[in-house]
Amino acid sequence: MSQALPDAIAARHFEACADRIVETARALADKGWTPATSSNFSMRVDAGHAAITISGRDKGKLGRDDIMLIDLDGQPVGTEARPSAETALHTQVYRRWPEINAVLHTHSRTQSVASRLFARDGVVRLQGWELQKAISGYHSHDTVLEIPVFPNTQHMPELVAQVDAWLDAGKPLHAYLIDGHGIYTWGRDMAESERHLEALEFLLACELDLRTLRSS
Numbered sequence: 001m002s003q004a005l006p007d008a009i010a011a012r013h014f015e016a017c018a019d020r021i022v023e024t025a026r027a028l029a030d031k032g033w034t035p036a037t038s039s040n041f042s043m044r045v046d047a048g049h050a051a052i053t054i055s056g057r058d059k060g061k062l063g064r065d066d067i068m069l070i071d072l073d074g075q076p077v078g079t080e081a082r083p084s085a086e087t088a089l090h091t092q093v094y095r096r097w098p099e100i101n102a103v104l105h106t107h108s109r110t111q112s113v114a115s116r117l118f119a120r121d122g123v124v125r126l127q128g129w130e131l132q133k134a135i136s137g138y139h140s141h142d143t144v145l146e147i148p149v150f151p152n153t154q155h156m157p158e159l160v161a162q163v164d165a166w167l168d169a170g171k172p173l174h175a176y177l178i179d180g181h182g183i184y185t186w187g188r189d190m191a192e193s194e195r196h197l198e199a200l201e202f203l204l205a206c207e208l209d210l211r212t213l214r215s216s
């Protein structure tokens with residue numbers, strides 16, 4: 001696929017991002033977190049562009065050609081491929097936080113069940129777990145870490161508006177769940193995004209286990 005980038009260095013950076021996305025996608029698929037072509041992944045290429053998964057591809061079998069270039073309005077650059085149906089949720093993150101360079105979205109069973117269970121409260125309130133310290137900026141198990149749960153919709157501008165409303169209310173945001181759907185999280189690089197995702201998966205599973213054990 002031809003990718004029109006301003007110069008050769010940028011083109012090389014796109015390829016490096018694409019390769020890193022492929023590596024991460026395979027690892028997440030191996031954990032069973034990307035069933036049936038679900039999930040999407042991206043990395044910032046430069047101030048105005050990102051590399052993102054092409055819509056509908058099997059995320060466990062990606063190659064470099066399954067990743068495409070977009071601008072931060074979500075428009076394809078140098079390709080007629082169709083970016084992820086949820087591209088607007090990725091570009092929103094890149095536009096709001098210049099320091100963020102990777103966004104991950106998965107559909108694990110734990111994330112899906114937790115999103116349904118906590119949808120009524122609109123938030124998962126994590127406190128008392130040592131692993132909260134895997135989230136950048138959290139230094140104690142005692143600090144409350146809130147993960148909002150937004151109603152699902154196929155209309156991306158509505159989801160973007162829900163995320164904007166949370167942030168515009170001045171609340172910290174490191175990740176969010178979408179009801180019956182999955183999770184979004186991000187980081188300054190792919191390693192940080194992966195750490196956030198793995199920690200949140202673990203924390204959500206612990207919350208689900210606690211609920212089950214306490215009610216039995």
Ligand SMILES: CSC[C@@H](O)[C@@H](O)C(=O)COP(=O)(O)O
Binds near residue numbers: 037086107
């Ligand atoms: C296959 S159902 C999942 C999709 O509707 C969507 O939520 C998803 O995660 C993947 O969409 P995609 O357009 O491939 O990025």
Ligand SMILES: [Zn+2]
Binds near residue numbers: 038182
């Ligand atoms: Zn999804």
